[in-house]
Amino acid sequence: MRHYISREIQAHCLKRLETGLITAISGARQVGKTTLLMNIGEVVAQRGIVSKERVYYYSLDDPLLRAELKTDFRFFEKEIEKSLGEQISKIKKPILLMIDEAQKSPDIFDWLKIIYDNYHEKVKIIISGSSSLGIRKKSTESLAGRITFLKMFPLTIRELIQDATGVSLPKESLWCNIPKKRIKDFFNFRQSLLYRYNNILDKLLEKILLEGSLPGVYISGSREEKYLRLSSIIETYLERDIRILMEVGSLDDYSNLLKILSFEVGSIFNLNSISRDLGIAYNTVKKYISVLKDTYILNSLSPLFVKARKRFVKSNKIYFFDVGVANYLSKRTEKEHIKGNQGGFLFENILLKSFESENENRPLPANIHFWRDYQGHEIDFVFEDSLGRWIPVEVSLSKNLPTGKKKNFDAFFQFTPMGKESPFGIFIYRGDLKEEKLNGKTIYLIPWWFWW
Secondary structure (H helix, E strand, O other): OOOOOOOOHHHHHHHHHHOOOEEEEEOOOOOOHHHHHHHHHHHHHHOOOOOHHHEEEEEOOOHHHHHHHHHOOOHHHHHHHHHHOOOHHHOOOOEEEEEEOHHHOOOHHHHHHHHHHHHOOOEEEEEEEOOHHHHHHHHHHHOOOOEEEEEOOOOOHHHHHHHHHOOOOOOOOHHHHOOOOOOHHHHHHHHHHHHHHHHHHHHHHHHHHHHOOOHHHHOOOOHHHHHHHHHHHHHHHHHHHHHHHOOOOOHHHHHHHHHHHHOOOOOEOOHHHHHHHHOOOHHHHHHHHHHHHHOOOEEEEOEOOOOOHHHEOOOOEEEEOOHHHHHHHOOOOOHHHHOHHHHHHHHHHHHHHHHHHHHOOOOOOOOEEEEEEOOOOEEEEEEEOOOOOEEEEEEOOOOOOOHHHHHHHHHHHHHOOOOOOOOEEEEEEOOOOEEEEEOOEEEEEEEOOOOO
C-alpha cells in the first residue's frame, strides 16, 4: 500500500454529507481527488454511515462509461439497482454515490437532479471535477439549491508538516485567530511542538520548493519517477482535458503560453507583452488565461485598491497551482535554479496555495491581495482580519529581515487609511521566532512552519 497523507478537506466533505446536499469537490488534476473519494468511501463504511457494499464509485475519465451514459441516460441508476437487487425507491438503508470527473459527461447533472429530488434522503452524493467551468456551469443550470462546493489543492504546508514530523497541529492556523488572540499567545505552544524538528523542516521546504506538493509526485521515490509523473500530468492535461473542453483553438499556442507563464510565478503579468512575445492575439491570450484559471492550473492575486486607486498598480500577479509543475515546465530541476529572487517567488506561491486551501473552504473566507506603489514598495500579501484591518505579510527565504522589507512595511503603514490601520506586520522567513519594532509598530518575525 502506498503512503497516504491525511487530507484536511476530508473532514469538510464528511460534514457536508450530513447536510443532505450534493457535495462537489473541484481541483486540478492529480491534487488527490480520486484518492480522497476512495478514502471517504472507507471512512463512511468504518463509521457505519453507509455499508461498504452500498458505496458506488464511477469515474467519467473512462470513455466507455461516458459512451454508456450517452446511450442510456439512466445507466448508473440501472447498474446500482442491479447491484442492490431492488429499486432505489424501495431501499431502506442509504447508499453513497461518488462520480469522479463529472464535468466530462454534462448530461449526468440532469440525472443527478432527478435522483436528488426523488431520493435525497436515501442517496448521498459526492461529485468531483477538474474544471471549474464545467462543474459550476452545469451545477448552476441543473443543481441550484441542491449542491455545495469545496475546492481541493495540492498538499498544504500544514499537511506536509504533520506527515513529516508526526505532530498533530492545532485545528486552526495562526492566521485564523487574528485578532481573536494575540500572536504572542501562540509563541511558546507552537515553538514547543515543532522547534526540535528544525532539520526535518528545512529539508521539507527544500523538497517542496523544487518538487512541489502534488501527492503522487511528493511520495515518489526516484527523481526519474517524479519527472515522469510531472510529464504525464502536463501531457494528460493538454491532450485530454483541454481537447475535451474545446475552448482552445491552437494547442501549440496554448502550450507555449503555459511554458512562458511558468517563468512568471509571483510576477505582475502584462497581457500585451505576452501577446507580442508569443505572436498571439491579445484576446486569444486573455481567453487562454481564462481557461487556465477555469481548469485550476493558474490563479491570480489582485492588487489592493483604495479610493486613490490611480496611484497604485492594477495588474494581477500570477501563481501556479503547484510549483513542481511550474519548475518542470521551465526546466528548474536543480537547487541552484531556485535560489535568489526565483526561489522567493516560488516560496510565495507555496504559502499562498496553502493559505487558499484552508481559507477558501471556510464559511467566511478572508480577503487577500498584494500591495505595490509606483515607488516600488511592495507587500507580498495583505489580508483583512475580522475587524476590517489590513494585515501586511512579507515572505522571504532569508534568515533575517532585510532593509528593503522594512521599507516596504514602513511605506504600507504610512499608506493605510483610517479604519484599515495595520496593528502590526508579519514577516515569514527561515529564521527564528522574534519581533522587531519599526516606527512604533511591531513586526512579528515568524518561521515559515509556525504560520500553520
